[in-house]
Amino acid sequence: MNIEKAWDILKENGYKETSKRAQILELFSQDDRYLTARVLLDVMQKDYPSMSFDTVYRNLATFVSLGILEETELSGERHFRMQCESDHHHHHFICMECGKIKEIPVCPMEMAGAALPSYEIANHKFEIYGKCPACK
């Protein structure tokens, strides 16, 4: 996901183009790791001192609901990153050292769905954690 695409989505849904949103999007487009709201805020306040808690949290929620950001839970905290470009469904390996991610082309639902007849499947989560080659 690039910044232009994000703006398109925001505009389509009636959200305004503000400088704070620009700052948040800019930061995410420069960093492909998962970041917590806290880290995001700290980093941003260095470059853009006028960034408040409320603005960060509210926009993170907005962006996730619009599919601009994706979210996961790592060691008890919500982490965010730019939604992947890939148009095909995939999952992630997440490096616990450097936070870098790698796409996994495999999706287990193909096999697992068959094991759940007459269940209504709404969602699923598949993530692998460990160390990437660089950190090993």
Place this chain on the structure above:
Amino acid sequence: MNIEKAWDILKENGYKETSKRAQILELFSQDDRYLTARVLLDVMQKDYPSMSFDTVYRNLATFVSLGILEETELSGERHFRMQCESDHHHHHFICMECGKIKEIPVCPMEMAGAALPSYEIANHKFEIYGKCPACK
């Protein structure tokens, strides 16, 4: 996991047999859904009025570290349930209505591991969410 097995594990690791731990284990052995610490505490305080925050949280952490309970994150809160008996590795379908779970015999790591050569894999998570036949 049954209560006797849980006590064995606790004893093996030098933990004492206390009435509070008995109460917590009893409650989990009667309910196979994932419960939050908060819900657990509320339910327990009805039957056993003398149950404090600290005791619940501390023991949940102890039980998880010993493999007596398993833990997952649902809508931003930690949820706990008795560790499965099954000796073979498996994953879970979780019903978002009633909270009941169903074991999924499939594990995606067999396929996915091959896609990550030279990565060090420490852990993985695979869960399916939706509605069970009864709730549909």
Place this chain on the structure above:
DNA sequence: GATGTAAATCGTAATCATTATGAATTGGAA
């Protein structure tokens, strides 16, 4: 360009889950 209005932001306080602390109690070995 000026104006109006709904949306967004700011600053701060409140809430909720979780963790920590220090005193009192208890399990179980000697």
Place this chain on the structure above:
DNA sequence: TTCCAATTCATAATGATTACGATTTACATC
């Protein structure tokens, strides 16, 4: 029965997240 470390109790502290009223801003319209 006695003793000591483990456990529990009661409560406070912490840290992430959400909420609120006042102010500011984006941007559509004139």
